[in-house]
Amino acid sequence: MQLSLADVLEARKAIAGDVVRTPLLPSRFMSQQSGQSFFLKMETMQPTGAFKLRGAMNAALNAPKGTNTLTCCSTGNHGRGVAFAARQLGMKAVICMSSLVPQTKLDGIRALGAETRIVGNSQDDALADCRALAQSPGVFEISPFDDPYVIAGQGTIGLEILEDLPNLGTLLIPLSGGGLAAGVALAAKSINPSIHIVGLTMDRGAAMKASIDAGHPVEVQEVASLADSLGGGIGLENRLSFAMCRDLLDEIVLVNEEEIYRAMQTLYYEDSHVAEGACVVGIAACLAGKLPGLKGPVATIITGRNVDMTQFTKIMMGQDVHLDGYLVKGTRYGA
Ligand SMILES: *Cc1c(COP(=O)(O)O)cnc(C)c1O
Numbered sequence: 001m002q003l004s005l006a007d008v009l010e011a012r013k014a015i016a017g018d019v020v021r022t023p024l025l026p027s028r029f030m031s032q033q034s035g036q037s038f039f040l041k042m043e044t045m046q047p048t049g050a051f052k053l054r055g056a057m058n059a060a061l062n063a064p065k066g067t068n069t070l071t072c073c074s075t076g077n078h079g080r081g082v083a084f085a086a087r088q089l090g091m092k093a094v095i096c097m098s099s100l101v102p103q104t105k106l107d108g109i110r111a112l113g114a115e116t117r118i119v120g121n122s123q124d125d126a127l128a129d130c131r132a133l134a135q136s137p138g139v140f141e142i143s144p145f146d147d148p149y150v151i152a153g154q155g156t157i158g159l160e161i162l163e164d165l166p167n168l169g170t171l172l173i174p175l176s177g178g179g180l181a182a183g184v185a186l187a188a189k190s191i192n193p194s195i196h197i198v199g200l201t202m203d204r205g206a207a208m209k210a211s212i213d214a215g216h217p218v219e220v221q222e223v224a225s226l227a228d229s230l231g232g233g234i235g236l237e238n239r240l241s242f243a244m245c246r247d248l249l250d251e252i253v254l255v256n257e258e259e260i261y262r263a264m265q266t267l268y269y270e271d272s273h274v275a276e277g278a279c280v281v282g283i284a285a286c287l288a289g290k291l292p293g294l295k296g297p298v299a300t301i302i303t304g305r306n307v308d309m310t311q312f313t314k315i316m317m318g319q320d321v322h323l324d325g326y327l328v329k330g331t332r333y334g335a
Pocket of ligand 1: 050052077078144145174175176177178179180181229230276278279303304305
């Protein structure tokens with residue numbers, strides 16, 4: 001199965017009524033820091049608080065005839081997207097998650113009327129549960145990243161960025177299972193092949209990076225991170241997102257928890273945006289000097305705002321954060 005720009009254009013038409021066309025905002029501070037015009041694509045403004053609604057909605061609209069229940073495994077945001085899509089289409093939703101899912105995300109999913117199931121300590125455990133469920137008639141599983149309609153849906157972000165910023169030089173994309181990066185890179189490079197595309201993720205549990213280095217999908221251990229939405233593997237039977245990321249991303253850059261912590265503070269104190277750790281990996285890499293010689297203008301996707309407020313407040317106050325055995329030492333912003 002080969003996806004093309006036409007699939008992304010189709011997706012855009014399909015989801016237009018349910019998904020917000022989000023603004024691309026300039027960041028004065030990041031423009032100063034990077035020496036290039038620097039823009040933020042505000043997916044935090046989706047009704048579910050994250051971009052995943054785009055792919056989930058597109059896949060739900062294309063579910064097989066006779067589907068009455070949508071299911072998925074999720075680190076939280078995809079589940080909320082699927083729950084939202086199910087409600088729009090008058091279907092049931094059953095969302096399978098691991099114990100790593102933050103309470104806020106669970107609450108958001110339940111508020112949409114979906115059933116939630118917590119199974120095991122990793123995305124793999126949640127996936128196995130959801131796969132079993134999808135054997136029942138009328139139940140349709142929507143992968144968070146390895147589905148053509150999901151990838152095409154996420155790709156609509158790329159279309160919007162290029163409409164607003166046709167001379168885009170570099171695109172910084174948060175990377176986990178790679179549905180977002182695959183779709184956005186497909187759209188962007190179809191329009192202008194010379195755009196430099198960087199995938200960014202945390203250094204602990206970087207499944208796509210390890211897989212591309214190995215030449216095939218590999219498993220990595222999943223650990224708690226400030227970028228909790230970037231957790232989980234890419235699936236050993238990956239059909240689409242692995243090959244697309246391998247072929248379309250120019251590089252993958254890793255950031256550590258301390259860099260994510262600082263970047264969350266930066267986005268809040270300099271630009272006043274509340275955003276998840278997963279969103280700031282591009283900003284983190286830039287501030288850490290890991291993206292030398294950036295070709296401007298630069299855009300990054302601020303992918304979601306579904307933060308655990310207790311943890312978020314601690315970070316803004318400069319306090320320590322304990323991540324399941326790993327200590328991220330606190331520092332006051334500007335100190
Ligand atoms: C899912 C998610 C990502 C990563 O998307 P992939 O398609 O899995 O690579 C990034 N940020 C947020 C907030 C997410 O929910």
